[in-house]
Amino acid sequence: MAASASVVLDGVGHVFPVAGGRGAVRALEQVSLTIAGGEFFAIIGPSGCGKSTLLDILAGLLAPGEGRVTFDGAEIRGTVPDGIGVVFQDDASFPWLSVWDNVAFGLRGRGLDKSEIAGRVGAALDFMGLKEFARHRPAQLSGGMRQRVCIARTLVLRPRLFLLDEPFAALDQQTRLLMGYELLRLWRETGATVVLVTHSLDEAAMLADRIGVMSSRPGRFIETVATEWPRERSSQILTDPRFGDVTSRLWEKLRAESLRAMGR
Amino acid sequence: MKRAQTWLDGAAVIVAILLAWQFLSLIVGAHVLPPPRATAGRLVTLVGEPRFLADLASTAEAYVIALAIGMAGGLVLGVAFGGWRLIGDSFEPFMHLLVATPKVTLYPVILLLFGLGDSAKIAFGVLHALPPVAIMTANAIRTVRPVHRKTALTLRLSPTAYATRLLVPAVLPDILGAFRVCFAQALLGVLVGEMFASTRGLGHLLMASIGVDDNPTILAIVAIVFVFAGGGSAALLAAASRRKS
């Protein structure tokens, strides 16, 4: 497939001022990375290393203090461009709306006609296994289901770039595995570029084309590992001997950084 | 089913209040505390008196105006305080001060500014009603979750769409709560305003009745206020809980 660059990060850094004006937290330093169009890229790194900050910058929610970011050739700088969909680490469902209305939220006010909206929402609910819960409120769902609502809400907008920040953190291992495969299916069927932040080495190794390993704060990429899985991949990957190679390479890199992040 | 239960609970409370009232009246004497029946009788004759109706209308008018100004003004100030940090930091402490001050102490100032009359009691009602609404609205806006704000940005909502489709529904439960406080505080403010310096209204009638030891009239007025405030508050609570379910 034509691997035109989708996202280019060039020397990106960011410092957060600390409330009260004394001191500052450097979250990111010299992050450079190119993600190809249609690539599935996973990011792993110790807690607090700046993964969510990096995703905010990629989404255009936060202007980087240093460096520049481009998406499909245009610079992103603190405003969200069209074609980017984000699923956040925290539950972002709207408690005052039904599941259906949550998913339709971003489609309204865009000049789409009713049947188009209904069609897209229905398909997304189906895809995420939420069909029977269309009339429920988020409060009546589990944390994992709420996260699926948020994924569906992003999905209906058909983004070219999907940014997901630990979307499955609230799920049990088996649901997580299934959701991982759903994400793969989504990626294959939409042809979108996916950037997935995850805490799980297995998840990263199983799903991604490449995995970027971040250092402890200030975060930067210390290694990128390519998995070379075929695009049509399935759970057989788990039994592939190369799967073990990938995870042990990731762990080797991450171990020292995680210890450092914990102050040892 | 649940509705019938709530209704029964409400009825039980009313019966309990009436019984306690009757009992207390027996103990302290009917001339000091007229029993429910006598009060009801007085209420019926009061309603037939044109003077009373004029007082009632005067209070109702002042109340509605104070409620409207308190709510609208409180909302506008609250949005400004909550939406712009600089404005909030500079002026919100002033609202907290107003809430904490016994407002009766400000009455001379109000009288100086508005003179003796309807505008003074409306101003007094607003003084009670507006600050809590402003504070509650500001807090509601500040507690809009950051992840919801980020979501709005990634969904590329226009500022108007953000306000109407996210901000308003997110803060609505708190605004309903603020309205309940406003509802009670405006009434308090107007009545107290009438009691201290006014020539008409229920508050004034109450004061006049106290002056001549007309206990049945006093109790009749208290009963009216009680039923109105209690009923209104219960209705607003019910509206709020209906929204939640």
Ligand SMILES: Nc1ncnc2c1ncn2[C@@H]1O[C@H](COP(=O)(O)OP(=O)(O)OP(=O)(O)O)[C@@H](O)[C@H]1O
């Ligand atoms: N708005 C902010 N203001 C100040 N500091 C911040 C802010 N957001 C993040 N930080 C700091 O920046 C660093 C990176 O935070 P970030 O949330 O990006 O980490 P993370 O890698 O996503 O962590 P986790 O794995 O726990 O989600 C942390 O030290 C955090 O305290």
Ligand SMILES: [Mg+2]
């Ligand atoms: Mg994070």
